[in-house]
Amino acid sequence: AQSVTQLDSHVSVSEGTPVLLRCNYSSSYSPSLFWYVQHPNKGLQLLLKYTSAATLVKGINGFEAEFKKSETSFHLTKPSAHMSDAAEYFCVVSDMNTGFQKLVFGTGTRLLVSP
């Protein structure tokens, strides 16, 4: 069975400093991995996705993530945080082997950005 573990429920950074949101996954097959962002009172928006192409994936708003099979990780990073990045972030895994849209969500990491 697939699963994701988001290692931090909350992460606090100052504006202009780097962001690191950690995610480890478990999957029996080749996984597809995603990061979604949820701003307050809004729906979820796809930030980026990995589907077995390049291991370093660039997304919107300056975010990127690196797929590391040896570490079963897919951490989300951004070089410099902006106030507008404050939101909840979800790491998501799907079973690439079947190819179907069976998304398994992590429990979320709330990113707090202080001035």
Add this chain to the structure above:
Amino acid sequence: EAQVTQNPRYLITVTGKKLTVTCSQNMNHEYMSWYRQDPGLGLRQIYYSMNVEVTDKGDVPEGYKVSRKEKRNFPLILESPSPNQTSLYFCASSLQDRVTYEQYFGPGTRLTVT
């Protein structure tokens, strides 16, 4: 504008009173899905539909029903709501059921059952 809409956005109801949350998409997507979001649990899939008249259970289907009579609509029905169904609900759609296609999420419906 391409979007997924849900109604109502907020709903407070009492135990046992049947309710329907509507979901509609204007992107001609085949795949639609319902999730519930609870603190500390992330999003869990309730039901999904791969096309008109094709629906299947997700991970937490108990207490819910769905129907897919038209491609654009995928209502979520709670026949007899209970307090443990108090949650934030999201509808999502995708062009097809293949994982390479992005899922687009609606704005959410916050349901409180007293």
